[in-house]
Amino acid sequence: MKVLGFSAGSVGREGNVDRMVKAILDRSGHDAEFVKLTNLNFSGCKGCVQQCARPQVCILADDAQPYYEKIKKADAVVIGAPVYFGAIASTALAFIERFFGYRHVDIPIAGKPFVTVIGGGLELDPAVEQLHKMLGTFQVNVIDTIKFESKVPPCLKCGRHKECEIGGLYKIRGEAAKELVITKEMFFRWEDDTAIAGAVDTAADRLKRLMR
Numbered sequence: 001m002k003v004l005g006f007s008a009g010s011v012g013r014e015g016n017v018d019r020m021v022k023a024i025l026d027r028s029g030h031d032a033e034f035v036k037l038t039n040l041n042f043s044g045c046k047g048c049v050q051q052c053a054r055p056q057v058c059i060l061a062d063d064a065q066p067y068y069e070k071i072k073k074a075d076a077v078v079i080g081a082p083v084y085f086g087a088i089a090s091t092a093l094a095f096i097e098r099f100f101g102y103r104h105v106d107i108p109i110a111g112k113p114f115v116t117v118i119g120g121g122l123e124l125d126p127a128v129e130q131l132h133k134m135l136g137t138f139q140v141n142v143i144d145t146i147k148f149e150s151k152v153p154p155c156l157k158c159g160r161h162k163e164c165e166i167g168g169l170y171k172i173r174g175e176a177a178k179e180l181v182i183t184k185e186m187f188f189r190w191e192d193d194t195a196i197a198g199a200v201d202t203a204a205d206r207l208k209r210l211m212r
Contacts, residue, residue, distance in 0.1 A: 001030040003207060004070060005078040007117075008092035011038040016148055016190045017119040020200055021080040024115060024146075027204035030075070037091050040064055044094035049104075056108050058101035068101060076113040076207055077140075083120030083127040096134050103138060110139035113210060115203045119148040119190070121168065144203040148190045156182055 005025045009018035018036060025032035042064035052058050058068045071077055081092035102109050114135060118128050124147050132142060153168030155161045155177070161169050162178045169177045190196045 001075045001210065002073070003028055003030045003032045003076045003078065004067070004074045005032060005034045005080075006037055006067070006092075006095065007034070007080040008037045008089045008095070009080065009082060009119075015082070015119070016150060017080040017082050017117055020117045020119065020146055020148065020190055020196075021078050023200050024078050024117070024204045024207065027201065028076075028207035029204075030207065033070075035067060037064075037095055042094065044090075045097040045100050049100075052101035053104045056102055056104050056106075058098040060098065064095060064098065068098060071099075071112075072102070072108050074112070076115070076210060078115040078117065078203075078207075079131075080117030080119070081127070081131065083118060083124050086123060086126050088118070088127045088131050092131075093134075096131075099134075099138050107139050112140050113143045113207070114140045115207065116142055116145045117148075118146070119150060121150055121153050124149050143206050144199075146196065146199050146203055148193065148196050150188045150190075152187055156186055 003025055005021045007018045007021040009015040022034055025034055040063035042062040046060060048060065057072060058065060079092065081088040083089070116131055118124050118131065120127065128145060128147055135142060153172065155164065155167040155169035161167065161180060164170055173180065190200070
């Protein structure tokens with residue numbers, strides 16, 4: 001059984017979303033491939049419907065194009081996205097937009113098992129709803145969803161919190177944010193949250209049981 005995992009996690013580091021997707025793949029027990037979308041050079045759908053209608057797969061030539069055929073052939077897919085401005089990151093949005101290539105006459109990925117992974121600082125429910133609505137267009141079978149609310153604003157990484165009054169950290173802590181000393185203990189990892197760790201195991205087990 002072949003499982004594909006995609007993550008739109010932050011470029012240049014292995015963040016929570018990346019690690020959750022990888023853990024689900026590793027623990028599924030199946031042949032798996034992990035793809036970090038932020039390492040690819042690609043765009044969203046360009047509306048060239050006449051090109052994808054007959055092959056029923058996106059053929060726009062860029063780094064993402066080979067994976068659309070792989071998704072058609074895969075037995076299951078895991079897709080993860082961080083949340084920016086209350087919505088799934090545009091990298092994941094662009095990748096899923098091009099699933100439109102599957103939607104002609106019939107849908108070759110209809111019923112395919114998907115696991116979705118969402119991670120971000122706060123208020124993730126609208127992003128989960130957005131992701132599921134998009135995937136619902138292609139009639140995939142979302143068998144599980146992992147949602148990790150880290151409560152870590154990006155301000156902890158940007159380096160300008162001592163002079164900023166518009167960021168999330170200032171909104172949370174007020175003037176005290178300007179005196180805050182950033183330590184590694186402030187960055188919460190999904191592995192240290194027992195509920196999320198259990199949810200990751202459950203998602204992996206559901207993929208594992210697909211072949212029983």
